[in-house]
Amino acid sequence: MPEDVRWSTRPYDGHAINQPLEPDLELLQVGSGTPGGEYFRRFWQPVAMTSQLGDTPVAIRILGEDLVIFRDLEGRIGLLHKHCAHRRASLEYGRIEKRGLRCCYHGWHFDVDGTILETPGEPEDSPIRHTICQGAYSVHEFKGLVFAYMGPPEKLPDFPYYDSMDIPDHDMVPYSIHSPCNWLQESENAMDPYHSVFLHGRVNGPQFPGLEHFVALPVVAYHKRPEGFVYSHSRRKDDLILIRFHDHFLPSMAQNGGMFQVLSEPKVFSRTSLTKWVVPVDDTNARKFGWRHFNDKDEVLRQGNKDEVGWENVDFYGQSAHRSYEEMQSNPGDWEAWTGQGPMNVHKREHLGTTDEGVALLRAKLRRDIRAVAAGEDIAMPHGTPDKPFHTYGGDTVLRIPKDNRDDRAMMDRVQRAVADIYFAGDAYEGEDRADYIRSEVGAAFQS
Ligand code: FES
Ligand SMILES: [Fe+2]
Known part of the structure; x- marks a missing residue:
């Protein structure tokens, strides 16, 4: 039997794929002296x-x-x-x-x-x-x-100050949650917009109020940045195109759009509800630290609950170990998905498809940066000060663009890429000037 067998074309042939395989230790190990561990120790x-x-x-x-x-x-x-x-x-x-x-x-x-x-x-x-x-x-x-x-x-780099650390009117509540698995499993979940369609929609029923439209397969675009990725996913809802931007800056900082949203009116450049890092505890345990952002404008449903945000808890569905096994089985959430992959997922046993482009991009960049650190090279990492913070983009833009007789998915892809270009052109400005620039340029381009 070849050492690397990981698939079979024959029914009833589990035996062909039951051979032990090593996890991808270059990406997954975090101890001192390991390539991944030394990489993490730069941030x-x-x-x-x-x-x-x-x-x-x-x-x-x-x-x-x-x-x-x-x-x-x-x-x-x-x-x-x-x-x-x-x-x-x-x-x-x-x-x-x-x-x-x-x-x-x-x-x-x-x-x-x-x-x-x-x-x-x-x-x-x-x-x-x-x-x-x-x-x-x-x-x-x-x-x-x-x-x-x-x-x-x-x-030692300067402490990186992100723009999302000080958004006007956002009340940020810290929280932290343990996951008994390698850090990358949880981090990859945030680079996988397709899981929302199934885990949070089609398979288990809608898990996030206001986001019922997530059951539609999105049109996804990955916008590469030196420090990681910004990606957008778009869906149509009647005359509206709903575009959600996510930040994913390596090694493991991520932000998404509004948690308790009603995306029923045009809006441009609303900001994130969540800033989070997945921090390795060791090779088979991770701890997420972050802030829930509370803001009535970006979370119009106002179903967030600050009292549920803190140690081992956050106020949205399926994020921690605190449910009964029966509940987890009957309606699994994100936490069950990434911890269920085991203490250290073996990538050689996976079969990646088109929905896994984000995961593949993330692993490829992670590997490049780990190797760069091992070679003594500098890598791109977020830098920012309170006066000139590192810009982030996580949040929602909703445009009124009625369907016409053109290919709608191709059109959504063009629109979200054009909006992303305007977001990035807005990097020439700071604070409210930046938001004003983005809103006026998107408005001019799409008359929303
Ligand atoms: S002072 Fe002796 S072990 Fe710490
Ligand atoms: Fe999720």
């Missing part, structure tokens, strides 16, 4: 919610590393290797001090940057504390999430 990523930080240190695991995170009594956040540099006791049992954290075992005292402030059992003139540091990482606290950079300090 700022959320690692905790600030609501987790209380009177005691919190043990967390990110990129296969065991860590503790805490806020010291001066209000500074520390992210340290979990095991003490002295004799490896766990700092989760440590004492939070005015400055930093003290190990419970022999009292070594660490500042938030890993500097050893005190080794109380050692002689006064002991050189130990001047010659080593506890492992530590840079952190940045923002709107209820703590971001960390776990790569080499000399490669």
